[in-house]
Amino acid sequence: MRPLIVFGNPGDKRTGGIQQARQRLGQPPALIVPYAGLLEGRTLEELLAAQQRELPWAAAGTAPPLLRLDSPGGSFETEQALIALGSSEAGDVDDGLHPFGARPDPRPLGLAAAGRLKPQPGVLHHPSQWFRGYCRMLARLQREAADMFPQALWINDPAEIAAMTDKRRAQQILAGSGVPIPRPLEGGHGPADYASLREAMSMQRMHRIFIKLACGSAASGVIAYQINPTTGAEIAITTVGVEDYITRPPLYYNSGKLRRYTDTASISGIIDWLCRHGAYAEQWIPKTGPDGRSFDVRQLVVNGEACHAVARVSRTPITNLHLRSKRMSLAEAGLGEETRSRIRRTAEAALAAFPLSAIAGIDVLVSKNSQQPYVADVNPFGDLLYEVDYRGYGTYEWEMKVLAGPLKDGSP
Numbered sequence: 001m002r003p004l005i006v007f008g009n010p011g012d013k014r015t016g017g018i019q020q021a022r023q024r025l026g027q028p029p030a031l032i033v034p035y036a037g038l039l040e041g042r043t044l045e046e047l048l049a050a051q052q053r054e055l056p057w058a059a060a061g062t063a064p065p066l067l068r069l070d071s072p073g074g075s076f077e078t079e080q081a082l083i084a085l086g087s088s089e090a091g092d093v094d095d096g097l098h099p100f101g102a103r104p105d106p107r108p109l110g111l112a113a114a115g116r117l118k119p120q121p122g123v124l125h126h127p128s129q130w131f132r133g134y135c136r137m138l139a140r141l142q143r144e145a146a147d148m149f150p151q152a153l154w155i156n157d158p159a160e161i162a163a164m165t166d167k168r169r170a171q172q173i174l175a176g177s178g179v180p181i182p183r184p185l186e187g188g189h190g191p192a193d194y195a196s197l198r199e200a201m202s203m204q205r206m207h208r209i210f211i212k213l214a215c216g217s218a219a220s221g222v223i224a225y226q227i228n229p230t231t232g233a234e235i236a237i238t239t240v241g242v243e244d245y246i247t248r249p250p251l252y253y254n255s256g257k258l259r260r261y262t263d264t265a266s267i268s269g270i271i272d273w274l275c276r277h278g279a280y281a282e283q284w285i286p287k288t289g290p291d292g293r294s295f296d297v298r299q300l301v302v303n304g305e306a307c308h309a310v311a312r313v314s315r316t317p318i319t320n321l322h323l324r325s326k327r328m329s330l331a332e333a334g335l336g337e338e339t340r341s342r343i344r345r346t347a348e349a350a351l352a353a354f355p356l357s358a359i360a361g362i363d364v365l366v367s368k369n370s371q372q373p374y375v376a377d378v379n380p381f382g383d384l385l386y387e388v389d390y391r392g393y394g395t396y397e398w399e400m401k402v403l404a405g406p407l408k409d410g411s412p
């Protein structure tokens with residue numbers, strides 16, 4: 001069995017869940033490398049040596065380790081450090097993994113300004129600079145790991161994680177692989193601003209769309225937006241809240257609940273801000289579920305096999321579970337076996353479009369009329385699912401069990 005190194009935040013629900021799963025399966029604990037240490041400038045070699053124990057892969061005959069990248073979310077210190085790493089003042093950095101690294105970030109923060117950021121619940125401090133810093137950290141980890149462990153195997157390749165995290169690039173890859181996705185606005189290049197978005201909607205006769213922050217998660221920066229083609233009246237439903245100031249730019253934050261805007265000034269301000277940081281817009285797929293409610297499916301795929309799945313059912317168009325959507329099995333959501341099978345096959349095809357990655361949570365929409373599944377998102381960290389089993393295993397137990405065998409590239 002290969003040893004497992006996890007890059008994450010020690011003690012959070014994800015790394016804790018992995019360790020608990022390995023203990024229940026009788027596997028040795030994973031070695032947790034904290035993002036905080038990496039972002040303080042310590043090398044991977046230094047952080048591993050700091051564990052102060054014999055490294056199991058140092059023994060003769062031991063297989064090279066598996067390397068797992070977990071979510072960097074949930075820590076303001078990590079967010080702040082990634083924003084700083086994304087600064088133009090960060091020094092010797094590598095933007096090679098950023099899918100759109102040549103595009104400048106709006107109103108970039110210098111190192112000193114990033115250091116002055118304060119933890120404010122839900123505030124989206126600087127999404128595009130955060131993502132640039134994240135891609136730089138991934139590139140550094142990829143390089144250092146290759147130097148230390150030339151035969152190590154990434155569970156999810158860092159370059160593919162960067163591509164999955166950027167919705168613009170992820171949907172390009174899916175479409176190029178023949179995976180059904182909602183029809184993108186403007187070919188998926190991302191709108192430049194509110195005015196160009198409205199123009200593109202009119203040209204494509206697409207009056208109901210979803211607008212998404214390219215690197216957002218947990219419904220941050222998502223807008224369900226519609227225009228009345230006759231009157232021009234508009235409605236935006238989103239988690240984005242706004243605090244306006246007289247002498248400085250507005251502050252945008254994830255309010256943790258859905259808000260409804262109908263005035264052009266508020267809507268255009270939010271959309272312009274999203275577009276500056278990178279946005280993706282796509283057709284709004286009607287997806288009526290039980291009692292007329294909306295739903296989508298989070299389908300986990302591990303090593304090529306669709307496994308755990310949950311339907312997220314809501315009376316609103318945005319279905320994330322933390323917004324008080326209801327969790328259901330796919331059967332409870334009214335999906336027949338044939339449709340469930342199509343969802344599984346579609347999700348497996350989505351992960352197959354990223355051939356160097358073994359785990360992702362695939363968000364699948366099912367069209368109300370045709371029952372056609374469409375992939376809306378590929379989440380490399382989409383396995384934090386509660387109260388759902390597959391063959392008697394929770395998500396982390398199943399992953400650790402599968403990873404103990406050969407992975408999809410045939411490596412032992």
